[in-house]
Amino acid sequence: MAEEGKLDRPNGSRPLRQKLRVQQLDLLVRQLDRPPALPGALTRDVKAGPPGSEAPRQPLQAGRSDSSIARALLEMVRRRHPERRIQGLAQALEVLDFENVTPVLLCVKVMEIFNAWPGALDRRGFWSHCLAVATAAEMAARRLPGTAEPLVAFACGLLHDVGKVTLDACLPKSYGLVLGAVAGKTGNIADAEKDILGVDHALVGRRLAQHWRLARRIEEVIWLHHHPGEAVEPAQPRTALIRLVQLADTLAREQRIGFSGNYTFAQNSAAMGRAAGLSAEHLSAVRSGLRDRLRHRSYLLQLALTSVQPAKSPPGRVRAKAPRPAESAALEADAASLQGRFIRELRDFAGRVGPATSLPQLCWEIARTSSAVFAAARRGRPTCAFCFSEDDASVFVAAYEPGKGKTFRLAACRPARAAPPDRSAPAGPLLRVMLNPPDAWTDLIDPDGYLCLPLVFEGRWLGGILIPAETPAQDNLRDSLCEFMAFALAAAAGRHTADRLAEQLARASEHLARTREAMAQNKALEAVGEMAAGAAHELNNPLAVISGRAQMIARGTRSAKQREAAELIVRKVEEISRIASELMEFARPRPPQRAVVAAADLLKCLAEPFPVEAQPKAGAPRVDIRIEPGCPPLWVDAGQIGEVLVELVRNASQAAGGRVNVRAVAGAQARAEHVLVQVMDDGPGMDEATLASAFTPFFSLRPAGRGRGLGLARAKRAVEVNGGRIWIESQPGSGTTVFLELPQPHAEG
Template structure:
């Protein structure tokens, strides 16, 4: 098979994640809950507390309750009520079916060596849940507060899913986020085309979790001020956003974000909560999380060993039940009929099930009902889509999802099957499908899935027993007539969901553009004021300086001469400030031309060294030569970069570096350069004002504070961009985007 591009990899990941029935939990949690499940008597209160504190178990129980149609007394789903209404046996089976991380590595603590230890992620999720509950106690009615806890707990399930499906890739992505000091979501979108927040939303939808919980997970990082306040889950999204900021600032666990944590008061925007109330929440949070972590077992030592011992006992107790269950399943399969097949198919589909999940369900039922070999369902989201999705099933636990490249000529479905039902040989109708698979379909057959005006996909299967071709065609025609329309509806639902997500993304981009426009207007306003002030100051300064010079030349008294000299010097300093103001207010119009990024960096380093009074700065450049050329004014751009380098060097006490300059991934046709230092860094308040003229966080005797503001001004007039990320005590990263043309 040909190597897939990034878009294909992202869709492959999305398909695989859609097949997850549950998430793994930690051995600490499993070891804590198993004794209550296998002791012969279920302790509902103890089990509920553990399940409520673990994302994997909470999602599993709420999903099971939704599938079984559990009705809640308060119309708001809760784990506690779901545990009671599902019953001890169902809860036991659900909890024991959840996979456990790192079970057979009991002698070592491999988790602690990971960049993002799973235990730290679990603590972060639990802390977010506890903090969301505290905020909800101030802002929400009693009946809504547990939903806030659940939304906070499940806010990171997308990371758990990626860790289960592609752990090595996730570890590399987290490593890049750490190295670049970026948020995990930014790096995920760069490599996968989507992030764990969107994946978490889609998982929650596929598991039929409550709508307000789904929205709370999805929109926690969105621009909530632009959305309708009455949208279900918006309040939870605001609460989870604030809770996440508080937990990050408090250092409870880790969620894979390595950028500067958001300011708490900014995260609280739109919520009627006061700063003293937030501080009270922070002061109580650590104790609340510690008590919960103790109860759920996160602090348990030798958890893997304890879990394995308990699991051995549980296996012995459940062996008899499993044998009996397998016997009943085999009997049910042999007695299935055509009507039962359609009924089972319809009953097994939830309102939130995606087209991929419906197809997987169809493949499994098809094999059971018609006693076939491997069954594949292939479908195409849109006739113009160059890829088709194939879901195969060849036995319990052996399901897979594959992306197929559709031939440019002929399309997915053969012409003979696009309007009329028939059973045909796959080798004759669509041999290209078998050629792209890494498993053998043998003498497979193919039938179309006809809905509306034509075929939306097909079912491919292997006959294992002799059948009458005419009888088989009649039976399959009736079955596919129902499932094809269901699949068509789910595919249309997916298109609507994609459109909604694209709209939300577009809304965020519009607001970002507005913010940039407002910033540009603010700079222009400051420039006008600066130009006016400079013009008004120049004339009196010239007079003062000139008169002081004349008096100095004719004065004979040494004391007066000294004072006149001071006047001259101070007037000169003010004149320099006026010159800075004029350069900031009205920079020379740029003369853009093609210049290599390497030459710009070299010239900037030379200028910065001269201004610093040293022969050479301690600079390490990585990958700059590969960036090629930019279309800017070389002199102005080099001057702007030099000011950034000087700012980086001055962040060290008595040193000239080191400063690392490295190439970034190209963004929308623009060359990207990262300038990093490991100096004193900046806190959140300083970072907000970093581009303001004459602002400086340095003490008395500091410089004028025009370095970064002037750098931004020069880059802006050259259609270049600049942004800064910094953390006090850890250093600063300045990112520059230079236009190619």
């Protein structure tokens, strides 16, 4: 059932006026229906097996309880086997192979939810990527016995990025800005989500998983699959599943299947496969067989989707749910005593809530139970329950009225609000002092016609129940109800706080892991540089003596042969001296002299002719320079960054072994404080091993004596001392693109 929830604009029709707060996420995800067929597939272990085993009963049972699944099953059989006359679901399952049926039905149910919610995201490309990740995770799981059931791995892969489509469905205009920020196919969409929305899709996906009551391990894969492997506790059983999905995601992105919005690679698939325990042979089998298996799955999915009818309710509209017989009985049981109704409703309440119940849902259950206990529904007005956020800066309210959809609101609290009443008090004056603005809930209730029953636990005011003022209630039952609900609210608030702390810890661990890796790399570079600089310093004195004596010999000899030999010695000494100077500069780069530089002035160094002495037959590289409209100036040392750009073009020319075309583009980056410079070539590209070692000092594929392997390492240090960062994307046969993210003047104050 879709539910109504207001954030700070209706139904995402306008971009957000401010970033989302964590407290708003529960309201956001509650707008999306919970798929009725998901619990059986995802909330308990799923064992795959051949037709005739216990496993095929799941799609059979799901088809009997869900008409869209039944239509999908029958449509797949009709389209694939038009010659067969199928009489029922059981016969259909005998024709279809279970290994493919259940994953396809899972895709159908998930896509069916989002089909009714259009947005800015390329849904076809998005689901292609998710299906590829799911298929790769399933294939890898079949080669890693004991890691995860293949169908669970498939479900984790399919849903790993569900937070993206959730944000797109609920906030289409704002998410359109996020997609625009990564339109240049650089960076990570999660960074753009945090910059524009205040949260990323992993956190939103986790909240949706909690709302859908998915298995804990699936929830944590959705939440943590972007974290580096070392940031996830290795002793936890979920770690292997997280690494499996990370590997599958990398494989899908390396093969450029569908749209993910993430264009950065923390590791290549070979390294991730080793970390996941997958042999090189098995990894190669998954990589080479992925597209064929995906093509078969996509065909079955297309057949199944032809039977799915789009939802009739437009996005954002509440679809009413008919009252359950138990609710009607509870409200109309005039003959039952108030005491009996109280005990029965509390028992039912305890059965409906649990550890996975969110605070908004708990408030709605409290309102529902209170309405039944006090027979408040007879007054024809809703019963409400509210609770304060962890920081007391905002307050949730949920309204219950039989026969109507769930309604939620989020409002700000005043910094200094009144103390809670002892038992009950008129709600109007209390809410006007508590809420900001004071009339935040007047579209739900008339506060002056309600009483507030405070929910206080161990001296802390957690929330309250709002009932119509004329509702009769015995004092002892009212007090008992408030004590019971205050305890339930305190337990949920404690769990909610623990979840928030876990999320903060996960973010801190991710940041720490990345920082630690960068510090380790910098420390290693400094150690190598210091060693090289020490060696260069020690060489300078004997080189000076050798050069001086050789020059004396050249001047004093009458033999042309001896003079030529002495002059050769001088030239080689000068060459060694240049190498020593390079090592010294690499170890101790000079401090940058930064100034405001226009992008055109920075890139004009590439327009000058390049020397071709290294490969005279290849010819000079052809460089095309483009400055995008509106590109801001940069705050860098133009000399240092110019040397970096020249080094990149020289590297491209040397790697190509022939004439190479280079394109340099400068434009505004998604993060407003930086400018992105891209240097693209059509050369041979790099394999995974070369790409992984590209910035390693003294690494070179050129023959000994033809290169010292310091060019890219020195370029990285120069970019970093200028406050920027540099990374490379490349594939064999597809050329190389080097990205330089450089600061704008205001970024440094």
